[in-house]
Every structure is written in structure tokens, then in C-alpha cells.
Amino acid sequence: MSARDLSVLLSVILIVAMLIIPFPGWMLSILIIINIALALLVLLTSMNMQEPLQFAIFPSLLLLLTLFRLGLNVSTTRSILANGEAGGVVETFGTFVVGGNVVVGFVVFLILIIIQFVVITKGSERVSEVAARFTLDAMPGKQMSIDADLNAGMISDKEARERRDKIGKEADFYGAMDGASKFVKGDAIAGIIIVLINMMFGFIIGMTQQGLGLSEALSKYTMLTVGDGIVSQIPALLISTATGIVVTRAASDGNLGQDITAQLFAYPKMIYVTAGTIFMLGLVTPINDILTIPIAAALAFGAFMIGRTDKVEEQSLDDVEEELVVDGLKSPESVVNLLNVDPIEFEFGYGLIPLADTNQGGDLLDRIVMIRRQLAIELGLVIPVVRIRDNIQLQPNEYRLKIKGSEMARGELLLDHYLAMSPGVDDDSIEGIQTIEPSFGLPAKWISEDMKDQAEMLGYTVVDPPSVVSTHITELIKANAHQLIGRQEVKQLIDHLKESYPILVEEVTPNPLSIGDIQKVLAKLLKENVSIRNLPIIFETLADFGRMTSDTDLLTEYVRQSLARQITNSYANNGDTLKVITLSGKIEKTVAEGIQQTEHGNYLSLDPTVSQTIIENIATQIEHVSLQEQSPILLCSPAVRMYVRQMIERYFPQIPVLSYNELEANIEVQSVGVVNIE
Template sequence: MKFGDIIVALGVIAIIIIIIIPVNESILDILLSLNISLALLILLIAMYIDNTLSFSIFPSLLLITTMFRLSLNISSTRMILSKGDAGSVIESFGGIVIQGNPVVGFIIFLIIVIIQFIVITKGSERVAEVAARFTLDAMPGKQMAIDADLNSGLINDIEARDRRKNIQKEADFYGAMDGASKFVKGDAIAGIIITVLNIAAGFAIGMITLDLTLTESLAKFTTLTVGDGLVSQIPALLISTATGIVVTRAASDSNLGNDIISQLFSSHPRVMFLVSGVLYFFGLVGLPTIPFFLLGTVFLVLGLVMRKNIKNALELEDEQEEEIDQEEIRKPENVKSLLKVEDIELEFGYGIIPLADSNQGGDLLDRVVMIRRQIALELGIVVPMIRLRDNIQLNPNQYAIKIKGVEVSNGELMFDHYLAMNPGTASGEIDGIDTVEPAFGLPAKWINQEQKERAEILGYTVVDPPSVISTHLTEIIKQNIDELLGRQDVKNLVDNIKEEHPALVEEVIPNIMTIGEIQKVLSNLLKEQLSIRDMVTILETLADYGTITKDTDMLTEYVRQRFSRYITKKYVDGKNLNVITLDSQLEQLIMDSINQTNTGSYLSLEPQMIQKILNNLSNNIKKLTSIGEQPIILTAPIVRLYFKQLTEQITNDFIVLSYNEIDPSIEIKSLGMVKL
């Protein structure tokens, strides 16, 4: 290889010299054989390359081989017309094709030339042209992708430089191929012209110079011309085919042979069975039986082998995946995945699995989706994904609901039964298994299918087991909804508002409040089951009062007062509202007991006083519930927050409103008063 560049340079010069200086027959035979050998070599290399850039000299090689072929054409034409002889190679090729019939031989030669020129050469030229254009058009996008990967740290400077260099080489290659394909086209045209000139001039020279008859001249020069054309056109055909292979192999990382085997005979056994069946059918309806039956059998065997290979490959892949999973589990860093705590989990025993399996007719997954939609509409918050898991530690028909990884409630179902509850208006008794409805703690009974219709006629509320779970899950989520709202959720809600109200968001965040402070206000609203869908009103209120106070509890009260129409609609049915009020002395005591600090305010009352207030409140609540009224406590605006905090010592279900949260058109009637 030390003097390889010199040898190549001398070879190119020798090609030019052959055009000018005549060569004898023996040397011409060797050069023609070398031409065919080079064409075969180029074709096979084109078939076995994995990447077009690994054969980047191909455009230059096309030019050199074309010049070499044309120089041999000129040398052979000189010998044919001057001596009536062109060596043993050309004569042998002509004799094999013509077989004693010059006309048929010439027609076969023309067919070969036409196929080479019209089909292969024209197609390769078009593909090279389109490939060059699309490669150049794609360069800016590829460059931007490299820059993006570099900026994100996926690759370093050296890798980026190598990828840019490869893109440039690829563009140069296809651009050169677009031009080099014109050499192949011109070579085919030149071969046709040279063949016509050889025959026409050969007839005349044979009859005039060599004293041959018309028949002898036709036989001799047709044989030599056809042989000469074949010797040049066969290498041209091979190289044209190689050109087509190189420019058409765009989306592959393997060689042509592997691609053909893998894509035709590796992954579609059904296709092989269909082809086999069609071939057998052709053999039965009158077409030659032996060849079609033979090929049908071949395709049938291929299909069976392919199906077996696919099965073995899947089994091997499963084994490898299992080994990989086991290796992953053993890695110490995978312990980190165990640290993740799901926001909401529904765990159930194996007996409840059919309710969550759609293949067994279960619709629990669909109900979970509807729960998320329902809460989004009611409270304006996107509930996190609810994870459903089976837990063998639970009883078969038991389920548990977890919030932040901690179990907050559970229940147990009876399959093939329905849960019947008396809403207070049912008439008559039904037989069943006594239980407690898990969502609201109401007394209920499990009844069988035969009693379902009778229970509904008597006025009982009857639900199936999936409805029991979904209702229970919905109530648990609502009770803990304030814990499920994180800063990222608030950021998503604010970003959603920012699309239509950018000025409002920019005013509030971060100039007046942070995401964390807004989260506390929203959590306070959700804790009392108030919807935060109207984020625009919430942010406008925070913009108005956020400069006055940073106390998120007080800001929550301002937002509630802006929500007076919504709160009135939520709790008032009609134009009248029956409530429990606070004695003026109690309200004054609460106001005097409020202590202000830098971090907020709190109520400072003696424990005995707090117990006395709560006992009085409980008595008033019992009076309202005994007459079927919903207990609503109405206070002064400044007292509402602190009295609500007092009632939470008993339960979170008490509704505490202020006068500013009720529409002025509503008539308020006090049915009880909490006193000292």
C-alpha cells in the first residue's frame, strides 16, 4: 500500500494512453477481463457495505471505471474496423450470444442495452438526484439537533464535531453521486452509438477492404460488434446496479444480504403460509403441478421454520428481560424507587381483582377516571393518578384507601350482594346482613339479588359493590383534598390561567405572593370543600389584598367573601337560611383573644372556656339535626376563621359561614345561639 497512490495515478494515465495508442489482442483480452472483474468487485462491495459513507470513493470510482470502459471500447473498435478481429474475449462473447444467428443475437444485445439504459441507469440517476436534494434540505435540521444535544449535555464537543463532519460528508457524497450518475447514463448512450457505428462501418469495410460478401461481412462484424458491446455493457450493467444499490439503501444499518433475509424471511410466517396456499391452488387448477407444488412446499417449510424461530426468539427475549430485571433489582441505586410515595392508593384483596380487570367485565378503572373528572368539575383540582394495587395481606374481599402512603380508611365487600341503605323514607323491613356503609358511616344491609327489587320498591337506596368502592374513594379524596394540592399543581393551575390572563399572573407572582403562599390559600378553600375553579377571581382578590397582609388565613377570608354568590348557591336552598348564631359576648371574647404574630394569628382561650363553648354548640347542633335541618353556623367575618378552628376539635363537617359570605337577598333565621 506504500506506493498505492502512485499505482492509481499511473493507472488513470494509462487509461488516457489506451485511447490514443493501439494495444495488441492479448493485452486487450487482459484489460477486458480486468474490466469485468472490477465491475463484479464494485457490485459486491455495494451489496455488503453497512453505511454509504464507508464507500465514499464510489462517485470518483464511477468516473474512472467509465473512462476505462470507454477507452477499451475505442481500442476494440479500432481493432475490429482495421483488422476484422478483436481478440478471443470479444469473439467468445459474440459467439455465445449469437449462436450462429446474427439477427437474433443482435436483438438480444439491444434488449440488454435497453434494460441497462432505460430501467437501471435512469432509475439510479433519479434516485441519486432526489437523495441529494433531500439530504441537503435536511442538513439545517440535523445541525440544530446536534446543537440541542450538545447544549443539553447528551454529547460532548468531540462527538458533536464528529457528527457534524459525518453530516457534511453525507451531503457531499449524495451531491457527488447525483453528478456521477450522469457518467453512467452517458456511458450507456455512448455504448449504443459505438455499436451502431461498428456494424455500419464494419459492413462497408468488410465488403470493400477485406473482399467479403454481404453475408460473410454481416456474420463476422455482427459477431464482433455484439461481443464488443457485451464486453463493455455487462460491466456497465453491473456498475449501474451497484449505483442503484448504493443510492437506494437509505434506512439501514446492515448490508443488503442481511436486510433481505431479515425483512423477507424472518418475521412474517403468515405471509409464507398464504403464499404456499396460493401456489398449491395454482397447481390444482391446471397450471404445471410439479413446479407450483414444489415452490408451495418450500414456502410452507419456510413459514414453519420462521414461526419456530420467532417463538424461540421470544422465549430467549423473556429470559434475557427477566435476567436484566433481576440485575436491576440487585443494583443499590434502584432502592430509590422504593422511596416514592403515591398520593392516592387503592389496595384490594385478590377477591376484588375481577372488579378492576376489564377482561373479566370489571369497570373499576373507568369509575376511577370518572371520579377524577367529577372532582375536577366540583372542586377545580386535578386529582393525582390513583394507583390500584392488589395486596395479599388484605382479606380477599377487603380494600384499603391510602393517602400519602398512610391508610386512612378501609372497607369490606360481599360479592353477589347489594348494599341497601334506608334514606329515612323507606317503608318496611328487609332481610340481610347488617353492616355500615363505609363512606358516610350509615347503617346498611347486604342483600342478595332476589331481594334487590323489593328493597327498591320499599324505598331503599341499593348500590352494587363497585359503586360502594367508588363512592367511598370519592369521599376520602374530598376529605383530604387539601393535602393533595402541591406546589407543582398550583404552578400548573397558574400556568393555565396565564394563557388568557398574563397581566394578572405577572402582577401577583412573584411581586405580591409566591407559589407556596397561593398554595396555602387554595388548600384552605379546599379544606372547607370550596371549589377553586374560578382561579381568576382568587388571583384578583390576592392582588387586591396581598399588599395589605401576608397572613394566608386572612387572605383566604377575603377570597371567601368574593365567593359569596357561589357559597350562597352551595348552602342555601331557596330564599331562606336557618342557622345557628353566636352570642355577641362570645364573638367579642373571641375577638379579644386573637393574638397577632409575624407568622399569622391564633386564638388564645382557656381550655375550660373552649370546652364550655363546644358543649353549648353540640346542644344546638342536636336541636337542628333532630328537626332535619343542616347545621350551619353564622358568625361575624372576623370571628368565622377562629370559630371554625374551634369546631374542628369536634369534627371537620361543621359549616361555618360569615355574614359577608351570604347574599343580601337571603332571609336568615336563627334557630339557636351559642352562648357563654
């Protein structure tokens, strides 16, 4: 335990001792001086803080100081009533400070009580209560603001955590201050009661036990009581003032002294007006000019000096800013920063600003938060922050999505319309602007709000503009997830996995597989819409086969087979029959014979005519299955799956290619088409 910790514990023990053990007068005098010093220190600290959380311990400290002061009151009361004295400090305040006049001292004490109880304590209590209520009410809005800034790329994840932590601490602080202000109020009431008790019982004890006369007892005990009251109320007043300062501090760039001088004297012309008013006060009233003229002159001189200083500082600031701009243009960093490319950018024309403006009811930022969470669950990938910005080069109702600096999609929205997608047969009664649904390329119409209910009754799928764009963003990120996972992202996933599976991670990387090798495997999985959320199974497979081969294509096939249950469930839910298109034995044999093995890996080499014929036959079967309103799936043997996928990827990127080893044994498979070759 450090010396500081020990000193705090000893202080608390001392407070308890004061309530029980009689202290001599000299020790009480020392403790009273310490009490005044601590109160002054708290007041000065509260004046020099920039925000309340810099003095977060204040509520607890306020309780301890109040208990300390009450303990002193108990000790001085015991000493006054038992011994007729309470140390030199109390006697000094009772004689020197109030001039030896009991009535004057009592009046001064009452004034201190009124100032503290009626003015400062009451105000601090009210401000604390309102601040606590407003802080709690504002928490949801502040949290949403942090999420919006995070999605817009204005802050990092670390900064977002720090701001959320600060909001929580602010709520705790103002809640504690709301309760702590009651201590100050109770302390003021206790001070009044203690003084009355001291005066009444001191008068009785002086006359009955010490044999003092009426006037002598009244003078002695009233003087001691008033001295004790004043010596305790001065630090109490300082603490109450500090409480008021802490709870009334708003946004600030400096301490209280800097704020007062900067803001009170911010307008020198107003000081000139004040000086002129004081000067005229001496001319038109009986007030002596000797008093008003020097004060007016001092104010005018101060305004002149402040105005001249402000001009010099403004000129210096302009020079510094100009110098910084010039230096910034010359520095290499100013050019290097231009090279940064955001992983995901969403740009829109000025007509779509209401989508992202929360003040106009826009919820795009909240939707993107949900998209990132949804894709993290579906894909197992932490999607980078989406940078949202307006672009005057776009048409007013136009938007575009860029991934790593390249435009991937572009669309148009009509904010005062709804997008209606036909159930298959268009109805002429539904009038609207013909368009194409951006996510899946389906024919659609922009219809007015008046026709929304009618379109829904006719079977149209009606979607509002924010849902249209959020769906487009979701599907586009899914389709390009493999481009968003780099080595840095893989390192983050590995570090997260290592917290729960340290041995498994050590067996895979850095030997036998590097982070780059793992990144290639994960990217290949994402490219075919296979979730990488189940990292333990993926790493178990890499640990088993990583020492046998470093071919990432082959490792990916092993991983896909280990994820058979996951892949099966993604295409056949609840044990449904899986309807597939199969390849004939002749085609599989042709593909297998076309595989060329080299030292850099294997690749498929087919005659272009043969390859074109296979692709055309696959296209025919896909069209046939699609007409039956079924999702086409291509099924082949494990040995050729990877090469078949490579062959048709350019033409049918969305068609899944599965192997028999990637399906669960209990799943029922039905062939709805066979791809042959003539």
C-alpha cells in the first residue's frame, strides 16, 4: 500500500476518532486550519478544471469533507461544553474576527448561513438535479451520434469507445453530484442546530456547573459558539461554492479564470461604455468625482490595452496560419495524405442529403450500423467503416458505391416515391416511372405514395428509398467481401481467435502458413459466399493439411469439405430436397484431363471450342431451371469442382458450384438437369 493510500485511510480513521475521543484544544486548532486549507484547495481545483470529469472524485470527496467538518463540530462542541474552551483558533474567531461583540458575531454567522443555505446550496442542488436528468435523457442521442460519426469515418473504434466511456462516466458523475449536493444542504442545517445547542446548553452548564453569572456565562459561551460556528461555516461556504462551480461548468477551453477573463472582456467597446457610464455617474449625481473618475479612467485604459492586444494576437495568428498553410503545401505529408483510399465509400447527390441528415428524419447512418452488424454475423468479417459524403458532381438524386477507390455500382432514388417490383405480370393500373431495381436488376416502377396501398394489394413488392439503397449496399458488400479482407483484417481475426484457441493458432501460423496464405483461403471462401465466421473449424482444417501442401486453392477445397454442414444448410434448409444441375461423366472426364500441373500450381487448359460448348450447355440448363422458379446449383465431383468454378466464373458469378463432399450424407439430392457435351 502506497503512502497516499495509507494517508487517506488514516484520515478516515481520524474522523471516526473525533466522534468518540475528546481531543485537546491545540489539536482541534490544527484540524480546523487543515479543514480551511482543504476547503480552499477544493475551491481552487474546481476553478482550474476544464470539465467536470477532471474532478470526478468530487462527490466522494465532498462526503468525506462534510463528515470531517461534522466530526470537528462534535469535537469542538464537546470541548466547549466540557472545558469552556475549544482551542486558540475558535477563540480567535470569537474575539478578533467579530471584534469581541457577540451580537455582531452572531449576525455574521447568520449571514454566512443564509448565503450558504438559501443561495449557494439551494442553487447547486437544483443545478445538480437538472444536470443529472438532462445527462441521462441525452445519453441515447449521444450514443447515436457516436455511431453516426463512426460509420461516417470521422472517428476510429478506439475514439468511439473512449467517447462512450466518457458519456457513461458523465451520467455517473452527475447522478452522484445530485446526491452529494444533499450533503451540503444537510451540513448547513446541522451547522445551525449545533450552534443553537452550543449556546443553550453552554449557558446552562456555565451557570449550573461552573458557577458563572448570567452575563458572564452568556458572554463566554456565546462568544465560543459563534467563533466555532464561523470557523466551521467558512470552509463549508468554500465547499458549497466549489460544488456550484463544478455542477455549473459547461464546455470550456480553459480553467475558470481563463474563461472569465476571455469572455467577460471579449468586447472592449462594452468596457468603454461601462467607463463612460461610471464617469457620467460622478457628474450627474452627488457621488464624489474623486471616486468615479479614477475607476472610469482605469476601465477605459484597460479597454484600450485589451483592444490593442487583441489586434496584435489576431495579426500574429493570421501570420502563423499563413505560414502553416505554406509549410503544409510544401511538406511531403500534405501529398502523402492524398494517397489514402477508403475501403468503402458511399457518395450521393445533394438531393439525397435527407437520407443521411438525422435532423430531416434520415436514418441511413443507423441502417449502415445494422448492415455492418448483419454482415459480421453472416460472413464472419468485420466490414470496414463506410465513408459517407455528398458529391456535387453527381446528379441530385444519384448515388454511387466505391470499393477501394473503384466505382462498383451507381443508382438513382426518388425520395418522394416508392419502388414497386412486379409479381410477374404488370398491371396497367399501376402507373409510375419505369426503372431497374439496383440490387438484383429486376424491372420496377417508382410510384407515388397514393398508389402504394393499391400496388401492395395487387401483389407488388413496395419498398421505400432508404430500404432500396441499404439493400443495394448490403448485396454489393456481400458480392465484394473478398476484396475487403486483406492481411491486416486477417491479423485482427487471428488475434481474436487466439484469445480462445491459442494452441490452434500457433499450429497454423506463422508455420506452416503465413498470414498471406490464410488471407487467400479466406478470400476464396468469401468469393463463393461461404461464411468464414466458423474460424475454429477453418483453422483445424488448415492445421491438418497445411503441412501437406501450400497450394491455397487445394487448401480451400479441404476447408469447404470441412464446412459441409454449413454449406448444406445454406442451400437446403430444414432437410429440404436439394435440386441441382449435374455434369455428365464425359464432361468431368474432359475437365480432369485438361488439368495441367506445374511447379507454381495447377490450372485448367481446355480447347476453346470445347470450353465454349460446355459453357453454352450449362447456360441452357440454368435457363431451364430458372424458368421453373428455382435457384440453379451446379453439382460435380470434388476433383473438378474448383476448375469448373474457374471456367464459368466470368459468365455465371452468382451460380454456386458444389461438390459431393460438401453435402451432408443425409441430404436428399434431386437432379433437375444434366449438362452434356456432343
